[in-house]
Amino acid sequence: MYLKKQRYQCTNCLSTCGAHTPVVSVNNILSNGIKKQVIGLAKESLTATVIAKIVGISPSSVERYLYANHSAPYRAASLPKHLSFDEFRSVNKNYSFIAIDAETHKLLTILSSRQSTEICDYFENRYSKKERAAVKTVVIDLNASYQSFVHHLFPNAELVIDRFHIIQLANRAFDQVRTTTLKAIEDKHSRPYKALKTNWKMFHRSLDKIDSVKPRYIFGINEYMAQQNLIDIGLNVNQKLKKAYNIAHQIQQAIHNKSPEVLSNILNTYESQNNAMDTTVSTLKKNLNSISNSCISPYSNGAIEGTNRKIKSLKRSCYGFRSMSHFYARILLIVK
Known part of the structure; x- marks a missing residue:
């Protein structure tokens, strides 16, 4: 669009002024519609160069529209509860x-x-x-x-x-115990090794989503078996791994069921196993009040x-x- 603006001169003081239009701001060449288009494309997380190519203006003009007169707000009108x-x-x-x-x-x-x-x-x-x-x-x-x-x-x-970070901490501790167990297995082609190595995601699945009846083809082991059988093969390697698995899922289940009393009992009755799960339980016990709040809080x-x-x-x-x-x-x- 080409826009021509007429200019006027005062016969007394000889000063000049231009005609105003809502299409273009005063002392601007590009229209207000282009500015709105630049803002809309910026909300799509596009770069200034890409926006400039789409709109047909220079990248410096895009940056000027986006960052001119920008200042961070001093504070919110009211502090949220x-x-x-x-x-x-x-x-x-x-x-x-x-x-x-x-x-x-x-x-x-x-x-x-x-x-x-x-x-x-x-x-x-x-x-x-x-x-x-x-x-x-x-x-x-x-x-x-x-x-x-x-x-x-x-x-x-x-x-x-x-809640997510609590469960993540417990799962990471179990993964450290699982990795330590894998390194201790000498036969890298054994069924327990393949169960713990290839099918590690199965050990993080929620207990109510594990099928203990229907046989499925398990890659890695290359056999048909129920998911619970696969988990049993991996956990039977040693008792420390099995206890770490049980603790991690008990914590997850207590948070899912919104039971702070059950969670507190799990942490307080935990017996040291000299592995990564000890550090996790110790951290959770130090923050027991805040963790108990996470079980009942909707936020x-x-x-x-x-x-x-x-x-x-x-x-x-x-x-x-x-x-x-x-x-x-x-x-x-x-x-x-």
Whole structure:
């Protein structure tokens, strides 16, 4: 589209002015429709160069529209009652802090660093003690640094450790025991070795999804057998592996059934096996109150992990960012 704007000259002062139109802003060449199109394509996590080719303008013009007059909001209008904390890798291989509303899943803030001092300064300088005291729940992963300042910032908040990270910790401990067991098996062509090596995913399957009746063809072992038979072949190698498997699934089942009493009993009655599961149980026992809250709380870090996934996709498609302010501007476009 070609637009011609007429100019006028005052006969008294000889100053000039141009005609105004809603199609183009004052002192601009490109139309407002192009700007809207640039913003719409930026929400699809496209690079500035790709957007420029699609729209037909220069990459520098795209960047000017995206980053001009951008500034991070000082604070939210009100502090949510339920918060969710996490971190992600941002620019220059640094990790940044991210917080969202655990109830509405709206972005609260992104800080350039995940250091405790910067996080504390942000909340203390922007929100009053009364506002912070109104926070009821803070959901985190097993990051020990977050636990050290949450009760200082939010004195009345209950700390909830994300359920996924608890189960992940138990499964990783079982995998370490399984790997140690595999290395101790001398016959690499034996049925127990193939059961533990090739079909390792079967050992992470929930107990209620394991078929103990219908025979299936099992690759690796190359035999027809029920899934429970395959698991039994692998676990019968030694008792430590079997106990680690049982503990991992008991923890998973207690969280799934929302039974904090059962989970507490599992951790307190655990007997040391001198393997990776000891460290996991010890970690969970240290955070027993927060883990018990995760069994009954409806909130989790699922929403913030989804937001982090969008951020990672944006960073990958744009081949990374050098400027944190530019990165933050693009994040605001994809999470809204």
